[in-house]
Structure formats: C-alpha cells, structure tokens
Amino acid sequence: MRVGVLARGEIDELKSAHRLGFRSIEWIRFEESFCSLDHADWKPFAERLAHEAKALGIRISAIGALYRNPLDPKQGKFARATFYRAIEAAAHIGVKTVSGFAGSVVETEIHERGGNPVYKAFEQFLPQLIAFWEPIAQFAAEHGVRLAFEHCPQGPYHLPIMHYNMLGQPALWERLFNECKAQNIGIEWDASHLICQFIDPVQNVHKFGSRIFHVHAKDAYINRHLLELYGICHPGVAEHRFPGLGQSNWAEIVHALIRSGYDSDLNIEGWHDPVYRDHDREQPPDVKSEASPKLSGRKLEEAGLMIAKRTLEQYTAGTE
Numbered sequence: 001m002r003v004g005v006l007a008r009g010e011i012d013e014l015k016s017a018h019r020l021g022f023r024s025i026e027w028i029r030f031e032e033s034f035c036s037l038d039h040a041d042w043k044p045f046a047e048r049l050a051h052e053a054k055a056l057g058i059r060i061s062a063i064g065a066l067y068r069n070p071l072d073p074k075q076g077k078f079a080r081a082t083f084y085r086a087i088e089a090a091a092h093i094g095v096k097t098v099s100g101f102a103g104s105v106v107e108t109e110i111h112e113r114g115g116n117p118v119y120k121a122f123e124q125f126l127p128q129l130i131a132f133w134e135p136i137a138q139f140a141a142e143h144g145v146r147l148a149f150e151h152c153p154q155g156p157y158h159l160p161i162m163h164y165n166m167l168g169q170p171a172l173w174e175r176l177f178n179e180c181k182a183q184n185i186g187i188e189w190d191a192s193h194l195i196c197q198f199i200d201p202v203q204n205v206h207k208f209g210s211r212i213f214h215v216h217a218k219d220a221y222i223n224r225h226l227l228e229l230y231g232i233c234h235p236g237v238a239e240h241r242f243p244g245l246g247q248s249n250w251a252e253i254v255h256a257l258i259r260s261g262y263d264s265d266l267n268i269e270g271w272h273d274p275v276y277r278d279h280d281r282e283q284p285p286d287v288k289s290e291a292s293p294k295l296s297g298r299k300l301e302e303a304g305l306m307i308a309k310r311t312l313e314q315y316t317a318g319t320e
Contacts, residue, residue: 001258001319002059003217003312004267005305009033009045011052018056020305024265025053026099026214028064031082035089042085043092050093061265062097062148062188062214063090069164071103071125071132079103083136083147091143097214097264098140099188102129102149102176104166122166123175129166130180137182148188148213158196158220158238169197170204177211186213190269191248195220196238202252209260217266217312219246240272242304244311254315266316268308276304 004024007013010033017025027049030036034045053060065086070079086098105125108117137147151173155163166172173187189212191201205212219241226237243250254266271277271284278301279292 001254001262001316002061002265003309003316004059004061004265006064006216006267006269009035009049011049014049014052014056014058017058020302021309022268023057024059024061024267026062026064026216026267027060027095030063030065030086030089035085037078037081037085042089046089046093059265060093060095061267062099063095065098065100067101067150067152069101069103069106071105071128071166072164075103076132080132080136084139087136087140087143087145090145096144097146097148099148099150099214101152101154101165102133102167104164105129106164119162122172125166126172126175126179129176133185134180134182137180137185141182141184146184146186146213147182148186150188150190150216152190152193157233157235158193158240159232160197161233168193170194170199170208173208173211186211188214188216190216190218191243191253192216192218192220192240192246192272195222195247196240198222201248202256205253205256205260209256209262212257212260212262214264215257215262215266216269217243217308218269218272219243219248219250221246239274242270242273242276242308242311243268244307245273245276245304250311251315254312254319258319266312268305268312270301270305270308273304276300276307 002024005017005022006028007017007025008029009027035042063086066082090098105128107120111118149167151167153160153163153168155161160168194201221241223237278299279295
C-alpha cells in the first residue's frame, strides 16, 4: 500500500508527485488527456506515461475515467465510450482499476402539499443503473480490469441532497452488490463523504472492505459548535480536509483495509481544505468555503499534502 496523490496524465505532474516523495498516483481527468476519445492513436501516449511513471518509481494505481453523470441521457453515449477507452488504456499499461461516478437517473415530481419539485427515490432506478454498468463491467472483466465508483454525493452541504450519484449512501452500495451480477464492480472509497453523513469510516470498511478497490485519502471535520447552533444543512458545519487535519482514525482505517485484503494505494485528494490550499485558485464548487482575506494569495497546498503524506505513511510503511 503506497501513499500517492491525484494527478493528471501529464509528465510534469508525474515529476511533481515524485519531487514531493509520492510513489503512487491516480491518473485523473482521463477524458481530457491524450488518451481521450479525441485521439485515435492513444496507445503511444499511454505507453510513454507508464514508462515515465515506472522510471520515477511511481505506480499508477487507478485511472479516473469520468466524474460526471453517465446515466444522464445527454451524457450517456460519451460516458460509455470514455469508460470503454479507459478500460482499454488500463489493460494496455497494466492498471487494474478504472474509477468514476456511477451516476443517477434524476427525475422529479411535484410535491402535492408544497408545490415544490422533489427527486424521485433513487432506489427505484437501480435496474437502470445495473443495465448501464453490467455490460461495461463485463468488458472490463474480459480485460482484467475492475470498476470502482466514488461515492461523493455532489450535493449541497456535502450531503446526498439533490445530488447526482446514486451511490452517495452506503445503503445503495449494499443494494447494488446484492442485485448486480458483476463481481468486478466496487467502491472508490473516501472517508470524507462518510464523516459528512455521520457514518463511521472504520465500521464502513469492516462491512464493505472486500468491495473497496481504490481509496481517495481525504478527511472531513464536523464543527460541533455550528452544528448545534444551526444544524447539518449550514455552510461550514462540515468541511473537507487533508488526512491528519480531520476526524477520521487513519490508523484504524488502514488496519481495517489491510484486514479486508485491500490491494491498492491511498491517493490523497487535495484542493478541498479551506486552509491548506493555494488561495489564488478556486476550490471545487461542491466544497467552496468562504475565503479568508488573511490567507489571500498564500500557497499552502503542498504543505497540506505533506501533512497528509506523513500522517498516512505512519501506518503504511512496509505494507507494499
């Protein structure tokens, strides 16, 4: 189990990860890379990236194919083709996991009493989810690749409210695993999305560990003072942070992952921490927090990465 970082499929980003001492990456933004659908002759680039990573002692533990909504009719064709290409690329360079969002069928109805639109329950669309992904999973299995779905809700307040990821809640993971025939479908696990829902990450690993195929190392912090004043649906109550700065017990998480037979890496997902980030860049829109004028222009992203790296390496040394 190596400690790594999320990085685009670019040589400069590999070198940056190496400079910081990381030994693993997840190749993200695949759909924008030289292996995307815009490039028919993609194999030479994939081979070069894999060669450069190996030369730097970096393992590509997963390819992040697409983090949008594949079940949206306007995106389905592009998403399906992108995942097929990512699976082919993964098999070509010896990467065993392709990750992304599973998506959701978003349909609304008008609440009779309130007159407001509300989402129809995702549970009723599980057959559509399985029908979309089972053929892709079969193609992946034929290439020796597995699919790992991230469970980020993409909803307000970091919660599964008006969101577009059916796997934002573990109850739907359970339904999917029980009803889907494909055994190479699993989870790209992230403690932060559990903390924000008051779910114990350690117990979650104990229950679902055999289906955790890749890990985004990110944490979260619940501000109890704000929570008790304003409730969970209030800005700032739940915020994403680097490991070491949140409330997850990483010693127990790593222990539970190893116990479950986890065979991949911990790749740190940065950019989200409200303090340890580069304050000349925008945060992701789903976690955007109020900027502090005292931190204007400061570049703290690498400092946060180093805190996370040191935190995780206490428990992963010798586990490779």
